[in-house]
Amino acid sequence: MQGEKHKHTQRVLRICHDCDLIQEIPPLKAGKTARCIRCHSILERHRTNSLDRSLALALTGIILFMLSNLFPLLSLKAGGVALDSTLLSSSIELFRIDRPLLSLLVFFTTILFPALSLAGMVYVLGSVKLGHNSQWIGPIFRFLRSTDVWGMLEVFLLAIIVAGVKLGDLAEIIPGISLYSFFALVIILALLSSTLDPDDVWQHQETTT
Amino acid sequence: MSTLYKTGLEEGLLCCPHCNLISRLPEQKNTAPKTRAPNNRQPPSIICPRCDALLHTRIPHSLAKTTALVLAATFMYIPANILPIMNVTYLGSGQTDTIMGGIIHLFMEGMWPLALIVFVASIVVPLLKLLVMGGLLLSVKFGSCWRPAQRTHLFHITEFIGRWSMVDIFVLAILVALVQFGNIASVDAGLGALSFAAVVILTMFAAHTFDPRLIWDAMDKKNLHKQKDTTHG
Numbered sequence A: 001m002q003g004e005k006h007k008h009t010q011r012v013l014r015i016c017h018d019c020d021l022i023q024e025i026p027p028l029k030a031g032k033t034a035r036c037i038r039c040h041s042i043l044e045r046h047r048t049n050s051l052d053r054s055l056a057l058a059l060t061g062i063i064l065f066m067l068s069n070l071f072p073l074l075s076l077k078a079g080g081v082a083l084d085s086t087l088l089s090s091s092i093e094l095f096r097i098d099r100p101l102l103s104l105l106v107f108f109t110t111i112l113f114p115a116l117s118l119a120g121m122v123y124v125l126g127s128v129k130l131g132h133n134s135q136w137i138g139p140i141f142r143f144l145r146s147t148d149v150w151g152m153l154e155v156f157l158l159a160i161i162v163a164g165v166k167l168g169d170l171a172e173i174i175p176g177i178s179l180y181s182f183f184a185l186v187i188i189l190a191l192l193s194s195t196l197d198p199d200d201v202w203q204h205q206e207t208t209t
Numbered sequence B: 001m002s003t004l005y006k007t008g009l010e011e012g013l014l015c016c017p018h019c020n021l022i023s024r025l026p027e028q029k030n031t032a033p034k035t036r037a038p039n040n041r042q043p044p045s046i047i048c049p050r051c052d053a054l055l056h057t058r059i060p061h062s063l064a065k066t067t068a069l070v071l072a073a074t075f076m077y078i079p080a081n082i083l084p085i086m087n088v089t090y091l092g093s094g095q096t097d098t099i100m101g102g103i104i105h106l107f108m109e110g111m112w113p114l115a116l117i118v119f120v121a122s123i124v125v126p127l128l129k130l131l132v133m134g135g136l137l138l139s140v141k142f143g144s145c146w147r148p149a150q151r152t153h154l155f156h157i158t159e160f161i162g163r164w165s166m167v168d169i170f171v172l173a174i175l176v177a178l179v180q181f182g183n184i185a186s187v188d189a190g191l192g193a194l195s196f197a198a199v200v201i202l203t204m205f206a207a208h209t210f211d212p213r214l215i216w217d218a219m220d221k222k223n224l225h226k227q228k229d230t231t232h233g
């Protein structure tokens, strides 16, 4: 963590991503944020222990993601028949009723991108933590950061609530085991995106190459 | 005070959007640093030495690409609201629901907080996003200097809230997966759902191709003219 010490003791030059203004930012105290003097966009955030915390959150996220896929999210009971729905079954059933595009969209945003994002994050942060060096770290991390918006688990959670209420008057809705792990997963992902400091990874890349 | 401002474009410096590393553009490519990159030519680009990302002074053809995406999304917005997003078959009788129909249905059943959430996510957000992106594109096109900080902020808000419009698509996916009682009850996806998904995806891509620095280029151009005026006079 030498890079971290170095980073927050010197004035550094920054160019604002939003307005292209060149400016110097002073050393930041823990938890402080530097903003652009012209457009007030965030230039830099100082987060403490971000690497360890992010790695722990990403590992927890993987376990919760697996749990969320193993058991039903919601069960519907009507006329003596019970039907379960899992995270994956939404994409599968859309495919079955001949809506391949919608099915792919749901699969990408609720399964593929969240899974890739968590696995990639553990790989990248784990490598940085262990001091392991690979040419793949940079491109993978860049890919993860730029596809971040396509993982939509928190939107899916809202959809579960809406769907549950909609069906509530027609049939009996039973929350599944996975619903709890899914709820926890959404919270973990929110925490992960707020603790992650991309500079941890880039400074590792700079010192090892 | 504004004359003290120096931008990366003026100085021939590039900041990597991924890792924040600042690189200098090679001199031979950096023709006349005081003029804007012409719209018809590809802006100069280099590879970030730290993370290997391709860096541009401005996103290439940002205005044209974003305009195309916003227009396509506006076009898709019409079928998304007219065509049914789902067909519900219940005890042999079919019922189709448009987006607005589904919201009214929720409201009628007394679930107005939920109806409000879905209304905001499915109606207000996409419409606002199209209007804001359209407004931003026009303001950049005509070199507007009106409240650039607020416009930048507005852009980031639309970028952030756009994904929440997917909630209706997900509700549909869950209903399709859950309601399968053969002839008694089933849910099918309508063409409106496909159009609506297209609106969400197209506007998300539009937010991705839009370069907020274009908002500020008009300001810098004006400041440059002021600077010239004061040195001459």
Ligand SMILES: [Zn+2]
Pocket: A016, A017, A018, A019, A020, A021, A036, A037, A038, A039, A040, A041
């Ligand atoms: Zn700025």
Ligand SMILES: [Zn+2]
Pocket: B016, B017, B018, B019, B020, B021, B048, B049, B050, B051, B052, B053
């Ligand atoms: Zn870079």
